[in-house]
Every structure is written in structure tokens, then in C-alpha cells.
Amino acid sequence: MFQLRPPLSPEIIATLRIGDVVLLSGTIYTARDAAHQRLADAARAGHSLPLNVAGQIIYYVGPAPTPPGKIIGPAGPTTSGRVDVFTPPLLQLGLKGMIGKGKRSPLVRRALQQHCAVYFLLVGGAAALISEHIKEVAVVAYHDLGTEAIHRFEVEQLRLVVGNDCHGGDLFEQGQAAFQQAV
Amino acid sequence: MEVTCSNKGKPHFSKLCKFMRKMNVATISDAVCNAVQSLNFHTPAPTLNQLIKVRDTEPSPAGRQAMLEIVENRVIASQRKVPMCQDSGMVIIFLQVGQDVHFFGGDLNAAINLGVQQGYAEGFLRKSVVAEPLFERSNTGDNTPAVVHLEIVAGDKVRLNIACKGFGAENMSWVRVLTPADGIKGVKAEVLRCVLEAGPNACPPMIVGVGLGGTLEIAALLAKKALMRKGGSHNPDTRYAVLESELLHQVNCTGIGPQGWGGINTALEVRIEFYPTHIAALPIAINLDCHLQRHTEVVL
Numbered sequence: 001m002f003q004l005r006p007p008l009s010p011e012i013i014a015t016l017r018i019g020d021v022v023l024l025s026g027t028i029y030t031a032r033d034a035a036h037q038r039l040a041d042a043a044r045a046g047h048s049l050p051l052n053v054a055g056q057i058i059y060y061v062g063p064a065p066t067p068p069g070k071i072i073g074p075a076g077p078t079t080s081g082r083v084d085v086f087t088p089p090l091l092q093l094g095l096k097g098m099i100g101k102g103k104r105s106p107l108v109r110r111a112l113q114q115h116c117a118v119y120f121l122l123v124g125g126a127a128a129l130i131s132e133h134i135k136e137v138a139v140v141a142y143h144d145l146g147t148e149a150i151h152r153f154e155v156e157q158l159r160l161v162v163g164n165d166c167h168g169g170d171l172f173e174q175g176q177a178a179f180q181q182a183v
Numbered sequence: 184m185e186v187t188c189s190n191k192g193k194p195h196f197s198k199l200c201k202f203m204r205k206m207n208v209a210t211i212s213d214a215v216c217n218a219v220q221s222l223n224f225h226t227p228a229p230t231l232n233q234l235i236k237v238r239d240t241e242p243s244p245a246g247r248q249a250m251l252e253i254v255e256n257r258v259i260a261s262q263r264k265v266p267m268c269q270d271s272g273m274v275i276i277f278l279q280v281g282q283d284v285h286f287f288g289g290d291l292n293a294a295i296n297l298g299v300q301q302g303y304a305e306g307f308l309r310k311s312v313v314a315e316p317l318f319e320r321s322n323t324g325d326n327t328p329a330v331v332h333l334e335i336v337a338g339d340k341v342r343l344n345i346a347c348k349g350f351g352a353e354n355m356s357w358v359r360v361l362t363p364a365d366g367i368k369g370v371k372a373e374v375l376r377c378v379l380e381a382g383p384n385a386c387p388p389m390i391v392g393v394g395l396g397g398t399l400e401i402a403a404l405l406a407k408k409a410l411m412r413k414g415g416s417h418n419p420d421t422r423y424a425v426l427e428s429e430l431l432h433q434v435n436c437t438g439i440g441p442q443g444w445g446g447i448n449t450a451l452e453v454r455i456e457f458y459p460t461h462i463a464a465l466p467i468a469i470n471l472d473c474h475l476q477r478h479t480e481v482v483l
Contacts, residue, residue: 019245061269063269064307067265074267075269076270102384102443103443123442124268124383124442125253125386126256127256129256129259129260131265161249163444175246175438177445178438180436182436
């Protein structure tokens with residue numbers, strides 16, 4: 001099992017293959033639909049982004065309400081495909097990892113190879129388990145977006161599976177092909 | 184001509200009332216409030232055993248890893264009393280009211296929604312309902328209204344089949360009307376197409392609910408009803424029970440597997456419900472449910 005801590009170097013990323021289980025510790029950032037739209041708008045307008053994405057990991061999540069005495073409410077992954085259009089420019093700026101659920105577009109998969117980056121998977125619906133591994137939470141940008149604001153998470157031993165590696169591997173495609181049977 | 188249908192001579196309604204069962208609608212509110220929290224926190228033993236069995240028999244390493252997380256998440260959610268998923272769902276209720284029940288203490292629909300409101304607030308469940316689907320899509324703030332299907336039946340019991348339906352799977356469901364000539368082959372092809380299109384988005388291993396017959400809207404209702412059926416049950420008509428097994432095998436041959444990460448467990452069950460239909464039609468609806476299967480039955 002791989003132990004990872006951002007920032008991620010291209011050398012580390014090159015060692016990862018689809019299906020690998022990874023234990024992630026350290027700082028990651030959250031962004032989903034609305035935050036991605038704003039990041040893209042800022043980049044297009046030539047403004048500096050509210051966070052330096054170089055070497056970093058973005059987690060696609062909008063946490064549920066935080067119960068009293070808890071660090072965070074259930075914080076499971078949302079469907080990654082919805083931010084596919086915003087992803088290649090972020091990879092160009094040096095973003096190295098993404099965490100979500102579901103397939104990525106051919107464009108994103110090509111960009112992962114081109115920029116040596118990796119897409120990690122979490123299990124959809126495993127929000128209670130995931131939240132156990134989030135130890136610290138702070139909003140770093142776009143406060144007004146509420147649950148969709150960009151948060152900084154400090155995570156400990158968060159278990160991820162490599163969904164798309166930088167060598168063109170795709171777990172969905174290859175996993176399905178490997179277990180497909182004639183009826 | 185004299186009307187033959189007459190209620191003359193029958194006892195007046197007020198005299199019948201003493202035979203009726205009286206129920207305060209607050210009982211319904213409480214049942215809904217408790218159920219929506221319990222469904223989001225706890226896993227019934229048979230469901231947990233089913234998931235453990237899949238975890239221990241799935242040959243795909245990635246699929247097994249997904250199942251490991253799914254089972255562990257269930258245990259943690261239950262211990263900590265936190266929702267198992269951040270999408271705590273929209274509340275769907277099939278409400279069967281015995282015709283000998285008399286509700287008092289307020290409006291029945293308002294009582295159901297009060298239960299939803301209280302349950303989602305108390306349980307810190309996500310409020311995922313918007314007031315209208317197209318323009319503002321503003322959140323109603325309390326996860327109301329519930330979707331309620333009311334049926335009057337014989338007897339003096341009230342039966343609630345309650346689900347907290349996640350929309351990752353709901354989004355991948357649909358209804359259409361085939362022709363009778365499409366037959367069994369057509370039904371099999373449609374189910375397969377739906378599952379393949381859904382893939383990882385329906386959060387497999389999923390439950391596939393199939394509604395056959397009736398009309399456009401009845402097929403959709405039957406598919407939802409199939410999802411609410413007790414886990415591990417088969418359609419009492421053996422022909423349909425056999426079709427359920429054949430469809431399950433077919434779906435599990437796709438290789439999609441848990442979470443779409445590859446494997447032989449794409450669906451846990453395929454359940455079919457049917458109803459008489461018109462000579463010209465073969466309506467079919469396919470409604471998918473994610474691995475959470477948050478539904479329960481409460482009898483009052």
C-alpha cells in the first residue's frame with residue numbers, strides 16, 4: 001500500500017497504477033461545481049487563483065451539515081464528470097491529483113497523461129467512513145458558496161483507489177473488460 | 184324506474200364510527216421522523232450480511248476494495264449515528280390506509296411532512312429538495328415535501344413503506360412503452376441498456392426495480408414498488424421470479440462490478456412487479472437503487 005502526502009511529485013505519480021490502494025495524509029482542497037466555475041472564470045480573466053494548485057489534490061465534495069461536537073458532517077465524493085470541462089486548465093497549472101467518484105472524459109484522461117497527474121476514487125455513499133479520516137477543516141476561498149466553498153481538509157490515512165493513472169490506465173474500462181462474461 | 188341502489192335502512196355513519204379505529208396523525212409524524220433517521224444511520228442485519236457476503240466472494244480486487252469500504256462505512260455510521268451518505272435522500276412513502284381507520288388531530292399530509300422536517304433536522308441529514316424543478320430551484324430547507332402514494336385497503340391497519348431515495352441512482356432510471364412484439368427479449372435488452380448506461384453513476388452494487396404493464400405511470404410506480412419490496416424476496420409468480428434470476432445473471436455478466444471498478448457484483452437483486460395492460464402495449468420502467476437500499480416498512 002502506498003503512503004502519500006501532498007505536494008505530489010511526478011516521480012511518485014509515475015509509480016501509481018490503476019487499482020492501487022493509497023493511504024493519503026496531509027492537506028487537500030475541496031471544490032465542486034460552483035467553485036470550479038469561479039476558478040475557471042478567474043483563470044480565463046488572467047486573475048490569480050485563491051490557492052496555488054501546483055502539486056496539490058482537489059477533492060470533489062460538498063459536505064452535509066456538521067453535527068454539534070463533530071469536525072465535519074458526512075463528506076463523501078460527488079460525481080467527477082460534472083467538472084470535467086474545468087479540469088484540463090487546472091492540470092496545466094500544476095494540479096496533480098483529484099478525488100471523486102465515477103468516470104472521467106477522454107479529454108481529462110489525455111490531460112492526466114500529458115501533465116503527469118492522477119485521479120483517485122472514493123466509494124460513493126461511504127461518507128461516514130471518509131469523514132472519520134478528516135481531522136481539520138477550514139474555508140480558504142469563496143465563503144459565500146457555503147458547502148460549495150473551497151475548504152482545506154487535513155486528512156489522515158484516507159484510503160483511496162487509483163482510478164486513472166498517468167499512463168493512460170482507466171479502472172472503469174479495464175475493470176469491466178476483465179470481468180465481462182458472455183450471457 | 185326506481186333506483187335499486189339505495190342505502191336506505193342502513194345505519195347512519197355516526198353509528199358506524201364506534202367500529203372505526205381512531206388514530207392521531209401525530210403517530211404518523213413520529214413514525215416518519217424515526218424511520219428517516221434510522222434508515223440513514225442503521226443497516227438491518229440481513230442487508231449487512233448480504234454486503235459482507237459480496238465483499239468476501241467478489242473476485243475483482245478493486246471490487247472487493249469497494250465492498251470493504253461499503254461494509255466498514257455501514258458499521259461506522261451505525262456506531263456514530265451519522266448518515267451513511269451525504270445524500271440522505273428524498274422521502275418516498277407508499278401509504279396504505281385501512282378503510283376502517285379514522286385519522287384525527289390534523290391534516291394527514293401535513294403530519295407526514297412534519298415527520299420529514301423533524302427527522303431531517305434532528306438527524307443532521309442533508310436537505311436535498313428544491314421547490315420547483317426548472318427556474319429558481321430554491322431549496323425548501325427542510326427536505327419537504329415527501330412523495331406520497333396513497334392507497335385505501337381493507338382492514339384497520341396503516342402500513343407505511345418509507346424510503347430515503349438517493350438520486351445518483353434515481354437519475355439513471357427511466358420509463359418507456361414497448362410493443363407486445365418486443366416481448367421477453369425486449370425487456371431483457373432494456374434492463375441491460377439501463378444498467379450499462381448507469382454504470383458507476385448508480386453506485387453499484389445496485390438494486391434493479393422493474394415495472395411491467397399497466398400504463399406509463401403505473402409502470403413507473405411498479406418499478407418503485409419493486410425497490411421497496413423486502414430484500415431477498417422473489418415475485419410470487421414463478422415465471423417472473425425466473426425472469427428476475429435471469430436478469431440478475433445478465434446484469435452481473437456486464438463486469439461493471441461494485442462502484443464500476445470491475446467485478447461480478449453489479450446488482451444485488453433484480454425485482455419485477457407487474458400489472459394488467461392494454462392489448463397494444465408493453466410498458467416498462469426501470470428504477471435503480473444504490474447499494475444503500477434505505478427503505479423500511481412500518482405497520483401501525
